[in-house]
Amino acid sequence: MERPELPLPQLHAFVVLAEELHFGRAAARLGVAQPPLSQQIRRLEDRVGHPLFSRGPGRVALTPAGRELLPAALRVLTGLADGLAAARAVGGGRAGRLRIGFSASLALTVLPGLLHTFRERFPAVHLDIREMTTAPQIAALHDGSIDVGLLREPPSDEAELVFATVLREPFVAVLPSAHPLAAQRAVPVAHLAGSPFVLLPRAAGPRLHDQITGLCVASGFTPRIVQHAVEWQTVCALVGAGLGVSLAPASIRRIRLRGVAFRGIEPGTARTRVAVAWRRNDRTPLVANLLAAVNPLDGPSAGDGPLPGFPGTGPPAPD
Incomplete structure (x- = not known):
């Protein structure tokens, strides 16, 4: 059965008159003359089939039918107002759901500052944060299961995606504390050849x-990889257990594990690039607002070091 069209202007006029119980005051509040208001009420009464107000000299009152209609009319108008406000908020990127992928090590650098900044500006947005390595983030951006990625070393052949640099980070050697090279302040990469x-x-x-x-090949050797681990924290734990050594982004020094030493490397010029990634054709306000919070610096001309204004992206703490 087809539902009748809601007479929204008539409901609005009805609610205002029900609150004022005076045609003159209600008309003034609505910004109309009294005759058009009376016509709106008559049309609504015709739809209902019964009077909604009893009218007398200097007196207007709700009839039983009017009293029955008033709560429903208020719910309709309130629901519509709420719906319009919600639609405007989502349309403007001030509400909704934003799905963000991030590499685990970035929880030690740019991620906390980004989330703090964005949450302060847009508290009504629901953030769906997903821990993913770089390759799964690229796939998730392509299939639309995330909106934005924070990743390391993005690929160079992605025509459908955009990458903007937010951080360039040096590398450190990750060693068992008992390793002979752990006594040095900086470790030449070539000295890791036998490990x-x-x-x-x-x-x-x-x-x-x-x-x-x-880095290893440039120092004269091919690394002998004896164990893989998907997360850097696991890599560090396995190094601490004596399974081997590693080279890692410097922010990994913030992972405090017994039996693990972090040392600078020589040469120390290499940097790993951290980038924010999004779909090139994505014009949604949510993504635009996040990018504004990141303030990405695109391309290698952005320079090294942390993004200005990001809490928690300074140099790693000493051992």
Whole structure:
């Protein structure tokens, strides 16, 4: 059965008159003359089939039918107002659901500051935060299951995605505390040639994996990888257990594990790039507002070091 169209202007006039119980005051509040108000009420009464107000000299009162209609009319108008406000908030990116992928190590650098800044500006937005390595984030951006990614070493051949640099971070050597090289302040990468390595699998982040192995190759050896781990915290734990050594982004020093030492490397010029990623054709206000909170600095000209204004992205704490 087809539902009748809601007479919203008539309901509005009815509610205002029910609150004022005076045609003159109600008309003034609505910004109309009294005759058009009377016509709106008559039309609504015709729809109902019964009078909604009893009228007498200097007196207006709700009839039983009017008293029955008033709560429903208020619910309709309130629901409509709430719906319009919610639609405006979502349309303007001030509400809704934003899905963000992030590499676990970025919880030690840019992620806390980003979430804090965005939450302060847009408290009504629901943030769906998903921990993912770089390759799964790229796939999730393509299939639409996340809206924005925070990742390391983005690929260079992604025409459908945009990447903007937010941080460039040096590398450190991750060593068992008892390792002879742990006594040095900085470790030449070439001196790791005889040690077994623990690394992230290449599938988790191909460019970062290749960058790390490339540091070794540039120092004259191919790393002997004896164990893979998907998360850097696990890599550090396995190093602490004596399974090998590793090279990792410097922010990993914030992971405090007994039996693990972090040392700078020589040469120390290499940097790992942290970027925010989104779909090129995504014009949604939610994504635009997040990018404004990140204030991304695109391309290698952005320079090294943390993004200004981000809490928690300063240099790593000493051992």
